[in-house]
Amino acid sequence: MAEKRRKFDPEFSEGAVRIVTETGKTIAEVAEDLGINETTLASWVSRARRAGTAPAGGSDELERLRREVAQLKRENKELVMERDVLKRCMVLWVK
Template identity: 35%
Template sequence: MGSTRRAFTTEYKASAVELVINDGRTIVDAARGIGVHEMTLSRWVKKAKDAGEVHDPALSDDERAELELLRAENKRLRMEVEFAKKVATWFAKDPR
């Protein structure tokens, strides 16, 4: 049996994301309107936001800059926590 998976172009995904970001439609409403699953559209929106391809019009330039700094700090702190977990595991295994 063949696969029923559909492929979408980059332009199609970008215009779908634009419906949510710029037109203010909900993900559920936009997904129903274009005939894709809401989780699929949600992933496209998240990916576009994470890549910095879209800007939330509700944020000012100062807020956007602060958000970028906080995201960078959050990423650094997550890495530090992961490192601390690995070090703690290593010390817990040390038989001394």
């Protein structure tokens, strides 16, 4: 007997596309997590990218942002240490 075709809400498909584009997970991983066919999700992602509603870079863009955040965290840590040293110097100078 043939399987009945499942229909998905537009919100569900948009959410699935967002998961793929924002988390860096592969289409296969997300499809398995959501219990949908991999080719269905791939077509949603492809359609969203053609329409311009999803970032074209996908995981590449996400990786670039992760590297940038890591660099900013390192710089912030260094600046906090420098600030603390200056505070200690001021305390010693005032005494």
